[in-house]
Amino acid sequence: MAAKKLSTEIRKEQIAGAALEMLGSRGIGELSLADIAQRIGLVPSAIYRHFESKDEVLDAVLDLIGRRLLNNVEASQAESGDALQRLRGLLVRQVQLVRENPAIPRIMFSDDVLSRNEKRKATVYTIVRAYLKEVAELVRQGQRQKVIRGDLDADTAALLLLGIIQPAAVLWHLSGRQFDLAQHAEQAWGLFHAAVSSSEK
Amino acid sequence: MAAKKLSTEIRKEQIAGAALEMLGSRGIGELSLADIAQRIGLVPSAIYRHFESKDEVLDAVLDLIGRRLLNNVEASQAESGDALQRLRGLLVRQVQLVRENPAIPRIMFSDDVLSRNEKRKATVYTIVRAYLKEVAELVRQGQRQKVIRGDLDADTAALLLLGIIQPAAVLWHLSGRQFDLAQHAEQAWGLFHAAVSSSEK
DNA sequence: TGTACATCAGTGAACGCGCGTTCACTGATGTAC
DNA sequence: TGTACATCAGTGAACGCGCGTTCACTGATGTAC
Numbered sequence A, B: 001m002a003a004k005k006l007s008t009e010i011r012k013e014q015i016a017g018a019a020l021e022m023l024g025s026r027g028i029g030e031l032s033l034a035d036i037a038q039r040i041g042l043v044p045s046a047i048y049r050h051f052e053s054k055d056e057v058l059d060a061v062l063d064l065i066g067r068r069l070l071n072n073v074e075a076s077q078a079e080s081g082d083a084l085q086r087l088r089g090l091l092v093r094q095v096q097l098v099r100e101n102p103a104i105p106r107i108m109f110s111d112d113v114l115s116r117n118e119k120r121k122a123t124v125y126t127i128v129r130a131y132l133k134e135v136a137e138l139v140r141q142g143q144r145q146k147v148i149r150g151d152l153d154a155d156t157a158a159l160l161l162l163g164i165i166q167p168a169a170v171l172w173h174l175s176g177r178q179f180d181l182a183q184h185a186e187q188a189w190g191l192f193h194a195a196v197s198s199s200e201k
Numbered sequence C, D: 001t002g003t004a005c006a007t008c009a010g011t012g013a014a015c016g017c018g019c020g021t022t023c024a025c026t027g028a029t030g031t032a033c
Helices: A008-022 A033-039 A044-049 A054-079 A083-100 A103-109 A111-116 A118-144 A154-174 A181-196 B008-022 B033-039 B044-049 B054-079 B083-100 B103-109 B111-116 B118-144 B154-174 B181-196
Strands: none
Touching: A008 A033, A008 A044, A008 A054, A008 A103, A033 A044, A033 A054, A054 A083, A054 A103, A054 A118, A083 A103, A083 A118, A083 A154, A083 A181, A103 A118, A103 A154, A103 B103, A118 A154, A118 B154, A154 A181, A154 B118, A154 B154, A154 B181, A181 B154, A181 B181, B008 B033, B008 B044, B008 B054, B008 B103, B033 B044, B033 B054, B054 B083, B054 B103, B054 B118, B083 B103, B083 B118, B083 B154, B083 B181, B103 B118, B103 B154, B118 B154, B154 B181
16 A cells, blocks of 8 residues: 655655654654654655655754744734834744644754754754844844834843743643643733833833 | 662662753763763663662652752742842852753753653643742732832743743753853843833833 | 671673664656657 | 656565663671570
């Protein structure tokens, strides 16, 4: 019962996508190539027609994550011109992204992803930096628009915005998705806004 | 060349401590019982004189982490009476703790720790909640002292304080410890303070 | 204080399972003529 | 439009390594008398 033959291009996306999904509910150590293959109706060894190793599959997953993060930044930029609105929109989108791909925050932290090899650690670092750079740029934009305090450090603010989502994402995961991510983001945004906004009460 | 015989009590602490240290530079999947044993001068099978399984060793590590987190809260409470001072002191201590035990933030997120079994996930959840509960209590204290805005949600603020450290800890790790954790904490504290303080401007 | 015995931490060899990876083979797909 | 061939995705059996775990044995430690 051989699976339908599809191009390597398509299979690569399917494999990375399936891996990302499945990493939402288990760790990389727990995720075998056999699991991934089964998910898309292939035999384990078929993976090797498209990737050279399990490591290469993980690299593809990281690449996918990086693209989705940056997509969100772009979408938020398209949505509004006001920097504070853009930041808020980005927050909402990232909450949505985490809900749809619970694996993302965990992968960025994962012992396995980060420790297994230095090259991968560098890859993750690059992704995170690229994302933070875009966010910091939004903050600076707000400073030029005079809606964000001019005296604060844009990089610090960008990292703090990430700090709204990240610990909340853990709690959400730990609680079996009971914790209300969106509500926390809403409330924390209020605090963030109070901290960075240049319009004092 | 048999190792000196020590009591199970002592060995348990040595094993958990060694594991925690070593997890700073590698993932749980990469950390073998053989590695741990070697670190403290034992043979792999000797671990089984003190723990029933690798899982049990990890449980001991989590227990250790939980105690260290709560120790910091207590120390900060002893240090000052002012709630904002206590929160700030706690932030400083947690930065210090992360620097000394880089494994901590990563373990709390680790795919492996969280996914391998549900019981452990529950353990981590308990630890995190206990910690956040104490921090939220400090926030409420500040509200009673009128130094923190009365209208904000204490749990949200507590989680945001964690959000100052956590993403920064990742960046610190990804950058090969180049990123200046303490300086970020300092700057982010300024933002946090502006957000929660009841004394406007 | 000395002796006898039970307990218990440490040892090293061996087992066995899971899983990443390899390999020879198959048959569908697409291209050249 | 039909045929011949090269390419390439999919298969399943087998391999082999790493590592958690077991087990019979040793010898030090502490306690009972």
